[in-house]
Amino acid sequence: MSRASPELSGYCKYFLPHHCVLKEDSTTTKLRVVFDDSPTPDSGHSLNDVLMAGPIIQPKLFHILIRFRTYPVALTADICKMYRCVRVTSADSYFQCILWRDSPQKDIEIFNLDTVTYKTKSASFQSVRAMHQLAFDERDAFPIVSDAIKQDSYVDDLISGANSIAEARKFARRLGYCLVKTSSFESGVPVTKKVVLFKGADVEIHGHCDASVEAYGACIYVVARSPLATSRILCSKSRVAPLKTLTVPKLELCGAKLLASLMHEVKRTDIFVRQFYCWCDSSVVLDKR
Structure with missing residues (x-):
């Protein structure tokens, strides 16, 4: 998020209503900001009305789960704040403006949201497409991770595995610091519905x-x-x-x-x-x- 300078405020095309959601028992993100892209302004069209959703480019969840059951060691992970990891172009950020002030005594300021915003119609496609492009660009350096991202990922969840605990740990390290909730299970542990035997x-x-x-x-x-x-x-x-x-x-x-x-x-x-x-x-x- 970046502050829009007064001389560029006229470029703002759409303002997003927003509010906070507090979840004190959350272990990762206790405070979330929710943006609403559906309100219809005087023009008669909301931001989601004019956006395209984009095609489905990720594997079917059924295929991911069947493949997941073939690994001796299961590994799952979640990408931390996935949408906030994908930057939009500067011109597009003017369609994601918000009004904000720290207190009622201060002047209202305009900010641009510089990353993909949750609940916009194209958010899912943009994030998955960026993730696939990253996997393609880095395939020579990280071939196993690249294949897993393209084959074993469903939106921000990775459902994959490895042939051993050591391989799973190496795999997890190479996935990067942006993953949270990473866990793995050896086939000797009572994990149900495995066909790897x-x-x-x-x-x-x-x-x-x-x-x-x-x-x-x-x-x-x-x-x-x-x-x-x-x-x-x-x-x-x-x-x-x-x-x-x-x-x-x-x-x-x-x-x-x-x-x-x-x-x-x-x-x-x-x-x-x-x-x-x-x-x-x-x-x-x-x-x-």
Whole structure:
């Protein structure tokens, strides 16, 4: 945030209402300033009305979580004040002006917000895009960290892992000082829903679907054939039957479609490159006519 000089105050295009939110039990940020970009001025358009949201450029959360479960050591982190780490151009800062004075006895001053502001429509895209650009620019120096930022980050949360505690600690140090709430877990500690025990085994992916008059669903298992046959559930999805009454064969077809979509998303992660099998006990679904 920078003070706008009196001779440049005429360049201010939009003023943001703001107020504080105090959270005394917070361990990181006890006082937060909230800006509102939606109020409509006399022009008839708010700042968010004229901003574009930008495309979604980060991986699906489903893909991130599936990849996260394959690491022997899990590592999570949070980027500290992510939006405040991304600077906007000087010209754009005049669309993010605020009025402020330290006390009622002082004159009102104008300040420009020089970084991305939370709750603006484009804030999420701008921050993620800047993070991806940083990962691209520094890939030669930090290849592992660069890949993790692009593949294992969801907005300001990093959900990644490593093959050992030592590697996880090295990884965490290279992520930089701007990360908070960093933690890691070794697979020997009771962390639930891990599928990493199949490392080095002959792995197959098996999906099952079923339906009843009340609901239909699908689940996918990771099966290791060596040295001993072992299976773990990877993911599942279910749907309540529509209010409009459908026959069980039609619901079985809905379950099969749900399984096909779920299996497609698992294949898109490019984690499992072995055989994929889909199973169903409905003769209607299996009928090739």
